Amino acid sequence: MSDKPKPQRYASWTAGKLPLPELREMKKRGEKIVMVTAYDAPSARLADAAGVDLILVGDSSGMVVHGRESTVAVSLDEIVFMTQWVTRGARRPLVVADMPFGSYEVSDEQAVTNAVRLVKEGGADAVKLERGGTSVSRARAVAAAGVPVMGHVGLTPQTATVLGGFKAQGRTAERAQQLVDEALALEEAGCFAVVLEAVPSEVARAVTQALSVPTIGIGAGGDTDGQVLVWHDMLGFYEGNAPRFVKRYADLGAVITEALGRYAEEVRSGAFPEQQHTYAMPDEELAAFDAVRPPTRRR
Numbered sequence: 001m002s003d004k005p006k007p008q009r010y011a012s013w014t015a016g017k018l019p020l021p022e023l024r025e026m027k028k029r030g031e032k033i034v035m036v037t038a039y040d041a042p043s044a045r046l047a048d049a050a051g052v053d054l055i056l057v058g059d060s061s062g063m064v065v066h067g068r069e070s071t072v073a074v075s076l077d078e079i080v081f082m083t084q085w086v087t088r089g090a091r092r093p094l095v096v097a098d099m100p101f102g103s104y105e106v107s108d109e110q111a112v113t114n115a116v117r118l119v120k121e122g123g124a125d126a127v128k129l130e131r132g133g134t135s136v137s138r139a140r141a142v143a144a145a146g147v148p149v150m151g152h153v154g155l156t157p158q159t160a161t162v163l164g165g166f167k168a169q170g171r172t173a174e175r176a177q178q179l180v181d182e183a184l185a186l187e188e189a190g191c192f193a194v195v196l197e198a199v200p201s202e203v204a205r206a207v208t209q210a211l212s213v214p215t216i217g218i219g220a221g222g223d224t225d226g227q228v229l230v231w232h233d234m235l236g237f238y239e240g241n242a243p244r245f246v247k248r249y250a251d252l253g254a255v256i257t258e259a260l261g262r263y264a265e266e267v268r269s270g271a272f273p274e275q276q277h278t279y280a281m282p283d284e285e286l287a288a289f290d291a292v293r294p295p296t297r298r299r
């Protein structure tokens, strides 16, 4: 037998990747799914190292990274670029790219074209779109085109104006039932998972029991199949009040401000850079340099 390594028949980009069907198995086993947003390669690398299962390149980037008031203005190009960065940092986690507002509302064809762009150009493993209603048809078309798609119901930030602002959904029996129906319709359309945002835990539990695909909650209590948080919220990069569902796991904003303050102080005092941060020349080269340079430039 030859010792020559066998040629790799399949591209290695799938090597080590969490297989998408495994998410349904995790739900069956009662194993929680961990998802976090990320918008660049170093963050994705850290999320991967921490054992996160899914990374969402969320259009929340419009607010937490780019300083906008809402997610509405985020463009498809922005999500494509950020997905490229994130996929360079993430090996095991599945990368889900958010379809921004305006990239799937017009028609099923528009949704498929743009979902394919996120996969082909961005390198996404899957896409996510918001709402029930016409989004059910879009999800069906995207899934039928071979792109794994995740639904998102409850508080849907892209259409927050219609919902009366950024507030919890499903607090009446009628609206709660509507959310269950929307989630079921998204599953039936082919979604591999559904995000539930800002809904009472009883409603999230009902949806989770009704679906055979996993639910991923954000502000939906502890009975969903997984949880997602926004990077900047959970790591303490925001000022002011975060939504009540955010748990801050670190205060990196304060850590960074303190480090930058020390840097500024040391630059101003001359304490930075020190000898170890500077390059040296061999003595003979320095002597030759000193011999040739004009006297006016000598110190």
Ligand code: KIV
Residues within 6 Å of the ligand: 037, 056, 057, 058, 059, 060, 061, 098, 152, 195, 197, 218, 228, 230
């Ligand atoms: O854009 C985003 O980060 C999201 C999460 C809040 C689920 O959609």
